[in-house]
Amino acid sequence: MDLRFTPEEIAFRHEVRSFLRSALPPSIGRKMILEQRITKDDLVTWQRILNAKGWAAPMWAEEWGGTGWNAVQQYIFVEELQQTPAPMPLSQNIALVGPVIIAFGSQAQKEFFLPKLRNLDYWFSQGFSEPGAGSDLAGLATRAVRDGDHYLVTGQKIWTSMAHHADWGFFLVRTDANSKRQKGVSFLLIDMKSPGITIRPIVTLDGFHHTNEVFLDNVRVPVANRIGEEHNAWKYVKYLLGHERTTLAKVGSSRARVIRAREVAERLIVDGKPLGDQPRFREKLAAIEVELKALEITTMRVVDDQRKNLGTSQDPKGSILKLRGSEIEQALNELFVDMAGPHMIPRQLDHLLAKASEPTIGPEWAATTAASYFFLRAATIYGGSSEVQHNIISKAVLGL
Ligand SMILES: Cc1cc2nc3c(=O)[nH]c(=O)nc-3n(C[C@H](O)[C@H](O)[C@H](O)COP(=O)(O)OP(=O)(O)OC[C@H]3O[C@@H](n4cnc5c(N)ncnc54)[C@H](O)[C@@H]3O)c2cc1C
Structure with missing residues (x-):
């Protein structure tokens, strides 16, 4: 196993880095560094810049606008995006539904949707979880009844x-009323403007409107909007969840946070000397860096498998990356909470949204710390909770 990058890969990294740094609009870059919320307009603007360069959907097949990069180049690209830091292209479009349409959609669906997904002309959301079906997704109950050429x-x-924000959603629905669990489920693309859809906001602990409840009441969906075969969505779900493996580790983002923590600590005077020089702080940061290094090596093992075409979508290493990546993300955030101390003011919402006319209470870098802390409680829940990842690792890696 070779965990080093080749000279060509290092040259590629420099090419990506210099493009990202020159092309990212400064207003978006500033929000990313200060962990303010990126708006819909920001994301559309940025994704269109990437799309114009041909880089909005690197992992897609070239005929549908992908880059033709190998797995290592794709990994380097994501790491550089995270480290810049620049927003990732909308994952629902690029990492989730796009690959499913490419693999299982009809020619008409590919031609219609894929260019719009890449350019963010259509914003997709993911309608999988239900009140009784989250970790146990196979318990989903939303039903679709056939009515001629509609559901x-x-x-x-x-x-x-x-x-x-969404124009469209990709939904899992039960098309066979007598089916149980993974059987009898279909994968539908639904226009979010369809009559019968009601969206109700859920404001998360950070005070921001990020998630929603979506109610569907006899929504008419053309059968032509089904992806693949009726009742066979589980195959597509497994394919979808197997994507985006190495990005789950968020190594680039965490590395950028470590650098930022060190910068802040060097300027922050506590008890008459810079926090960055104090043993207790250095110990905490070093402990996180060691964990991050270990995660980076694990990630490189996955990348090396992919380089040699050994990786499979069932590879449990993806669970290790998600588990450790989210824990390190939380630990880094907690370090910022420690540094912010009394300036971790829970509600500086205007600063979170980059709309403030008043100066921050306390240093600018601390203004979003509380919001990040509260939101990041969800990092060990979404994308598969830590307990579920532990179960997968214990079964698939340890054979328990
Ligand atoms: C911020 C945020 C954004 C999200 N975005 C989306 C989205 O866009 N689309 C979408 O479809 N979903 C989304 N989700 C939903 C997410 O996928 C679910 O929250 C997640 O799968 C957990 O499901 P649940 O909330 O129903 O919790 P449950 O599955 O009810 O779990 C509750 C607790 O029980 C534990 N648990 C569950 N099963 C087991 C087990 N077998 N063994 C041990 N412990 C277990 C869990 O770890 C958790 O601690 C989002 C969630 C959050 C928080």
Whole structure:
């Protein structure tokens, strides 16, 4: 196993880095560094810049606008995006539904949707989780009844990220009323403007409107909007969840946070000397850096498997990356909480939204610390909770 990058890969990294740094609009870059919320307009603007360069959907097949990069180049690209830091292209479009349409959609669906997904002309949201079906997704109850060349869809989804921005959603629905668990489920693309859809906001602990409840009441969906075969969505779900493996570790973002923590600590005077020189702080930061290094090495093992085409979508290493990546993200955030001390003011919402006319209470870097702290409680829940990742690792890696 070779965990080093080749000279060509290092040259590629420099090319990506210099493009990202020159192309990212400064207003978006500033929000990213200060952990302020990126608006819909910001994300659309940035994704269109990437798309114009041909880099909005690197992992897609070239014929549909992908880059033709190998797995290592794709990993380097994501790491550089995270480290700049620049927003990732909208994952629902690029990492989730796009690959499913490419692999299982009809020619007409590919031609219609893929260019719009890449350019963020259509914003997609993910309608999988339900009040009774999260970790145990196979318990989903939203039903779709066939009515000629339409389905009538009724049910409730929950935690649907950014559904209030969405033009379309990809939904899991039960098309066979007598089916149980993974059987009899279909994968539908639904126009979010369809009559019968109601979106109700869920404001998360950070005070921000990020997730939603989505109610569907006899929503008419053309059968032509189904991806693949009727009742066979589980195959597509497994394919979808197997994507985005190495990005889950968020190594680039965490590395950028470590650098930022060190910068802040060097300037922050506590008890008459810079926090960065104090043993207790240095010990905490070093402990996180050691964990991050270990995660980076694990990530490189996955990348090396991919380089040699050994990786599979069932590889449990993806669970290790998600588990450790989210824990390190939380630990780094907690370090900022410590540094902010009394300036961790819970509600500086205007600063979170980059709309403030008043100066921050306390240093600028601390203004979003509380919001990040509260929101990041969810990092060990979404994308598969830590307990669920532990179960996968214990079964698939330890054979328990
Ligand atoms: C911020 C945020 C954004 C999200 N965005 C989306 C989205 O866009 N689209 C979407 O479809 N979903 C989304 N989700 C939903 C997310 O996928 C679910 O919250 C997640 O799958 C957990 O499901 P649940 O909330 O129903 O919790 P449950 O599954 O009810 O779990 C509750 C607790 O029990 C534990 N648990 C569950 N099963 C087991 C087990 N077998 N063994 C041990 N412990 C277990 C869990 O770890 C958790 O601690 C989002 C969630 C959040 C918080």
